[in-house]
Amino acid sequence: MSRIGKKPVPLPSGVTATVKGQSIEVKGPKGTRTFNATDDVTITVGDGEVKVEPRGMSKRARQQWGMTRSMIENLVIGVSTGFKRELEINGVGFRAAMAGNILKLNLGYSHDVDFAPPPGVTVTVPKQTEIVVEGIDEQQVGQVAANIRAWRAPEPYKGKGIKYKEEFIFRKEGKKK
Structure with a gap:
């Protein structure tokens, strides 16, 4: 049963x-x-x-x-009530901003990353280092958040990158002399 x-x-x-x-x-x-x-x-x-x-x-x-x-x-x-995923950006010079309906990400590449969310999903940037993805379809909200995170996944040494707010990044110790 x-x-x-x-x-x-x-x-x-x-x-x-x-x-x-x-x-x-x-x-x-x-x-x-x-x-x-x-x-x-x-x-x-x-x-x-x-x-x-x-x-x-x-x-x-x-x-x-x-x-x-x-x-x-x-x-x-x-x-x-809808579904919501929150992302955090960590790293010197890494930031996000909304330009109309386009999410502009500055992630240390030689160019800015432009991301247009699909219809039915809203993306907001309350701070330069926070991104909030909201919508009524749980699968679509999660996929959009995963697509944004994929541009710069967090690395284990300094924790730089885009991570989910509740995510824990396992840190590694650097090289020793």
Whole structure:
């Protein structure tokens, strides 16, 4: 039995869910998201919550049960509060700035790095050394943050580069004489 799949997904106030066949559409204050489930599960909406049940007890049906419930929960969180990833820039002369909708990164290269976020994701720079990526799609927000981090991943000797705010960088000791 799936411990995750057994729990119903509560719908906060202002969020509505509608099911059409194997597709669920969730509407909230931040937008609308849809998810198409496999034929191995049944989705029902009622009493301010969404329930997911497996069709049979095959291994695939039990796998899809918990995964579908997690995906629906991410839809609900996304349209109600949204997702957010924070990045920090460490290094002398490394900085970020917004120029319109383009993120300009100065990362020690001979040129500035220009990054245009995809639609549905907003990037803000509260300080020169902080970048905040927000949106309603968890996967897209994480991918945009990973793409920004990939321009200069943190190195282990001085910790220079772009890292997630909650990330810990294992430091190495330098060469000794």
